[in-house]
Amino acid sequence: MSLDLKVDGQSEDRAEGYAQGILGTPMDRPDGEAKVTGAATYAADEVPEGCLVGMLVRAPGHGRIEVLNLDEVRNSDGVRAVIRDPRMIRNAAQGTANQAPVQGVDKADYIGQPVALVVAESFETARHAAHSLKLRTDGSPGIVNPEDAEPEGEPDTTTGDLDGAMSSAAHSVDVIYTTASSVSAAMEPHATLAWWDGDRLTVRSALQMLKYNRNELADSLEIDPENVRLLAPFVGGGFGSKLGISADAVAAAIAAKELGRPVQVVQHRRQVFETVTRRSETRQRIRLAADAEGRLSGIGHESLVSNLPGEGFAEPVAQATHFAYGGAHRVIGERLARLNRPAAGSVRAPGEAVGVTAFECAMDELASDVGIDPVELRLRNIPDKDPESGIPFSSHMLERSLREGAERFGWAARDVAPRARREGEWWIGTGMAAAFRVNLMMEAEARIALSPEGAVVETDMTDIGTGTYAILTQIAGEALGLPADRVEVRLGDTTFPPGSGSGGSFGAATTGNAVWLAAQEIRQAIAQRMNCDEADLTLKDGTAICGNESRPIAELLDGGSLNGHGHVTAGDAFSDVRQSTFGAHFAEVAVNDVTGEVRVRRMQGTFACGRILNEKTARSQCHGGMTWGIGMALTEGLTHDRRDGHIVNRDFAEYHMAVNADVPPLDVHLLEERDPWSGPLQAKGLGELGICGAGAAVLNAVHHACGVRVRDMPATPDRVLAGLE
Amino acid sequence: MKITLTINKHAQTVDVDPRVSLLDALRGELGLTGSKKGCDHGQCGACTVLVNGRRINSCLSLAVMHDGDEVTTVEGLANGELSPLQAAFVEHDGFQCGFCTPGQLCSATGMLGELEDGWPSHASDSLEGGYELTEEELSERMSGNLCRCSCYPGINAAIRQAAEKDGAA
Ligand code: FES
Ligand code: FES
Numbered sequence: 001m002s003l004d005l006k007v008d009g010q011s012e013d014r015a016e017g018y019a020q021g022i023l024g025t026p027m028d029r030p031d032g033e034a035k036v037t038g039a040a041t042y043a044a045d046e047v048p049e050g051c052l053v054g055m056l057v058r059a060p061g062h063g064r065i066e067v068l069n070l071d072e073v074r075n076s077d078g079v080r081a082v083i084r085d086p087r088m089i090r091n092a093a094q095g096t097a098n099q100a101p102v103q104g105v106d107k108a109d110y111i112g113q114p115v116a117l118v119v120a121e122s123f124e125t126a127r128h129a130a131h132s133l134k135l136r137t138d139g140s141p142g143i144v145n146p147e148d149a150e151p152e153g154e155p156d157t158t159t160g161d162l163d164g165a166m167s168s169a170a171h172s173v174d175v176i177y178t179t180a181s182s183v184s185a186a187m188e189p190h191a192t193l194a195w196w197d198g199d200r201l202t203v204r205s206a207l208q209m210l211k212y213n214r215n216e217l218a219d220s221l222e223i224d225p226e227n228v229r230l231l232a233p234f235v236g237g238g239f240g241s242k243l244g245i246s247a248d249a250v251a252a253a254i255a256a257k258e259l260g261r262p263v264q265v266v267q268h269r270r271q272v273f274e275t276v277t278r279r280s281e282t283r284q285r286i287r288l289a290a291d292a293e294g295r296l297s298g299i300g301h302e303s304l305v306s307n308l309p310g311e312g313f314a315e316p317v318a319q320a321t322h323f324a325y326g327g328a329h330r331v332i333g334e335r336l337a338r339l340n341r342p343a344a345g346s347v348r349a350p351g352e353a354v355g356v357t358a359f360e361c362a363m364d365e366l367a368s369d370v371g372i373d374p375v376e377l378r379l380r381n382i383p384d385k386d387p388e389s390g391i392p393f394s395s396h397m398l399e400r401s402l403r404e405g406a407e408r409f410g411w412a413a414r415d416v417a418p419r420a421r422r423e424g425e426w427w428i429g430t431g432m433a434a435a436f437r438v439n440l441m442m443e444a445e446a447r448i449a450l451s452p453e454g455a456v457v458e459t460d461m462t463d464i465g466t467g468t469y470a471i472l473t474q475i476a477g478e479a480l481g482l483p484a485d486r487v488e489v490r491l492g493d494t495t496f497p498p499g500s501g502s503g504g505s506f507g508a509a510t511t512g513n514a515v516w517l518a519a520q521e522i523r524q525a526i527a528q529r530m531n532c533d534e535a536d537l538t539l540k541d542g543t544a545i546c547g548n549e550s551r552p553i554a555e556l557l558d559g560g561s562l563n564g565h566g567h568v569t570a571g572d573a574f575s576d577v578r579q580s581t582f583g584a585h586f587a588e589v590a591v592n593d594v595t596g597e598v599r600v601r602r603m604q605g606t607f608a609c610g611r612i613l614n615e616k617t618a619r620s621q622c623h624g625g626m627t628w629g630i631g632m633a634l635t636e637g638l639t640h641d642r643r644d645g646h647i648v649n650r651d652f653a654e655y656h657m658a659v660n661a662d663v664p665p666l667d668v669h670l671l672e673e674r675d676p677w678s679g680p681l682q683a684k685g686l687g688e689l690g691i692c693g694a695g696a697a698v699l700n701a702v703h704h705a706c707g708v709r710v711r712d713m714p715a716t717p718d719r720v721l722a723g724l725e
Numbered sequence: 726m727k728i729t730l731t732i733n734k735h736a737q738t739v740d741v742d743p744r745v746s747l748l749d750a751l752r753g754e755l756g757l758t759g760s761k762k763g764c765d766h767g768q769c770g771a772c773t774v775l776v777n778g779r780r781i782n783s784c785l786s787l788a789v790m791h792d793g794d795e796v797t798t799v800e801g802l803a804n805g806e807l808s809p810l811q812a813a814f815v816e817h818d819g820f821q822c823g824f825c826t827p828g829q830l831c832s833a834t835g836m837l838g839e840l841e842d843g844w845p846s847h848a849s850d851s852l853e854g855g856y857e858l859t860e861e862e863l864s865e866r867m868s869g870n871l872c873r874c875s876c877y878p879g880i881n882a883a884i885r886q887a888a889e890k891d892g893a894a
Contacts, residue, residue, distance in 0.1 A: 032815035035823030036807065038759020038799035042824060045758035123753070124744040187763045187771055187824040187873045236761070236824030237873050269764040465822030465874045620818045620876055627875035652768035652871060659868040661848075661861075663877045 063139015093244025180637025188236020209501025277345025429705025481539025505685025517566025625690020733801025780835025
């Protein structure tokens with residue numbers, strides 16, 4: 001049996017009346033002990049006897065690949081094979097691709113493309129052999145810079161007359177912002193262990209969305225997905241980079257088949273930078289037309305992004321601009337430049353991370369022009385319904401986020417004019433931004449087996465650090481009246497029912513609701529055994545209570561077990577109303593007048609994401625997002641060589657993410673909210689909201705501190721210094 | 726080459742290729758996969774272990790250089806039960822994905838020792854010792870350990886709690 005739900009309308013909040021009291025609490029992660037003792041096993045942590053080691057080899061240029069010393073390397077000591085198989089993939093698959101990405105090793109479309117796998121008895125031998133493989137390429141790089149391409153696509157919204165609105169506006173802003181190409185840089189490099197049992201393939205890999213990944217891998221290998229089992233019980237971060245299968249998975253599977261032994265392929269960090277999808281650089285023209293009070297009459301948000309030929313993804317920069325603010329005259333959309341640079345794809349909050357950030361900087365410019373407080377500017381422009389489709393919002397929490405965030409930050413004490421506070425060499429300023437991120441739901445299934453010992457929850461969902469083990473424990477425990485230690489959650493195995501996978505912030509709410517439904521099915525069975533209506537049933541600490549009757553659940557089970565299966569899909573609730581999460585960011589920075597260095601002194605983030613399922617893990621995710629905002633604003637950016645597009649800074653020494661000393665105290669305020677449209681749990685996504693606009697608060701604070709508007713992110717010291725007189 | 730290491734208090738002899746890093750020897754030959762490889766270039770700190778009480782990036786050191794050394798890895802931090810630092814990491818959510826965590830834990834353990842021994846850092850006002858675990862000192866001294874999940878608030882709160890329990894700060 002299964003309890004199926006298509007979320008078409010509003011759901012009742014059943015959890016509110018439940019008695020266990022663990023849902024939403026800041027419970028420690030059940031997987032915490034494994035993670036602090038080193039017992040948690042990631043993709044590269046289990047190596048069976050007789051396992052061979054494979055190293056991918058990167059293309060040094062574009063065009064046809066010629067290997068000059070294939071036999072010599074193939075016959076060297078300890079080397080078992082040099083594999084160049086047409087099924088090997090060019091780059092990681094896009095999220096939810098569900099099929100093989102572009103394949104082939106004969107020609108390279110970008111520098112760094114994997115074009116061979118060297119397999120040897122040991123890592124050292126494989127690495128040495130991979131380095132000694134001599135490759136020649138004969139092609140020209142083609143187009144590698146966005147401005148040289150003839151872009152594809154048209155704006156998806158053009159309403160009214162934006163040019164007219166701009167020329168008749170009392171205040172207007174017409175600016176170009178750019179954001180740098182960037183990477184997820186999850187700390188766990190992409191890695192795979194593959195072995196075959198006849199026709200059956202088992203793969204341990206670093207992946208976010210197993211049900212899609214299984215099909216991607218099977219399609220790449222041209223085998224039946226039924227013969228593929230994927231395992232990913234622990235994943236060392238993803239942030240989009242592990243949405244689709246990566247080159248190591250396909251190559252390891254091919255090698256393992258050919259050599260009849262298990263093969264492990266771990267990508268070197270420098271390979272991860274190239275073979276896994278990056279976030280596209282963006283060039284965003286933003287136009288704002290407003291009346292004397294700052295009310296928007298027109299919005300333009302047109303972007304140029306890039307990707308490799310053959311890739312379906314285009315960074316949806318203006319995803320939130322469509323509904324963030326009102327204004328009748330609108331031109332919004334993206335164009336795509338086809339470049340022979342490493343492939344682009346989803347990186348944490350695709351679209352909003354860069355789109356909201358640049359847009360909120362432009363809003364700050366408008367506030368300066370109008371001469372009103374930037375918080376007030378946002379408040380004046382909150383739409384009462386979706387400005388383009390006219391549908392209502394499922395909930396709209398921007399005003400509350402702005403007001404409560406401002407209060408907590410102490411925004412009211414701010415000097416209005418820039419360049420008003422100075423401490424020695426340092427200019428001090430504050431800035432803010434609004435946060436938006438669409439709320440999505442996918443399809444998910446989960447099952448629960450309830451036995452006298454407790455409940456076992458199974459789904460192929462992953463925990464990439466997001467807290468899935470914790471929240472699914474809490475959801476099942478709450479619905480079934482069990483303390484956390486009597487719930488076991490098993491994830492990351494395609495023999496379990498297909499969950500949503502982790503991505504787009506939809507994992508918690510989607511798979512959470514599937515678990516919730518599975519538990520509801522069990523509740524109905526318990527109610528039946530209690531001879532009562534399920535609505536009158538109370539479950540707590542392993543006891544079922546109905547009216548005056550109270551019986552241990554173990555007794556009701558009568559030595560057997562009860563099984564529940566839940567299946568959830570998004571329905572009309574995701575098209576009849578606009579679902580979004582909202583928030584506000586505030587930052588205080590110091591800008592060095594001599595060096596142009598920016599230090600963030602403190603940040604405040606207020607977020608509304610429906611029901612918070614675990615207050616502790618939710619807070620951590622917000623910390624993560626805000627920290628990424630600091631990186632985006634100040635330090636992070638891939639540098640592509642303008643001659644051939646290759647990534648110049650493909651390691652952690654040269655690609656600068658925020659480190660401990662760059663992160664100031666972060667105040668996170670989670671607004672208590674229920675969104676009945678988002679499903680029975682009334683929870684929404686929050687893993688990405690924290691990055692949407694965070695960098696804008698930092699850059700707006702830089703302007704307030706020293707009067708410099710940096711429109712090319714990241715605002716490295718040279719760019720700040722160029723604006724300081 | 727044959728070398729003997731005392732790992733987490735147990736002496737072990739291994740035969741390693743001289744090209745094998747200490748990290749790979751731990752993870753491979755010795756089966757201690759708690760220590761992680763995030764970059765293999767000394768840029769992330771995921772491979773941090775304690776060698777003779779000092780924290781090092783084990784990916785930057787060859788195993789054969791450590792004959793006779795005492796090595797502590799994340800697997801050796803718990804003593805029957807979680808160490809105060811490990812427990813504090815769980816309590817303060819000092820991790821999300823957990824991949825950088827073994828390195829953070831070993832690094833923090835070594836760092837608190839360095840502070841106690843009066844080693845200065847970039848954040849120190851003087852070279853004379855007697856340093857307190859201020860926010861600046863803590864975050865500066867832990868900046869060799871990257872956490873892309875960005876759990877720095879939890880990491881720092883956990884280290885502080887453990888240090889205070891220990892009376893070290
Ligand atoms: S793996 Fe050693 S520092 Fe990154
Ligand atoms: S916990 Fe994921 S990198 Fe630190």
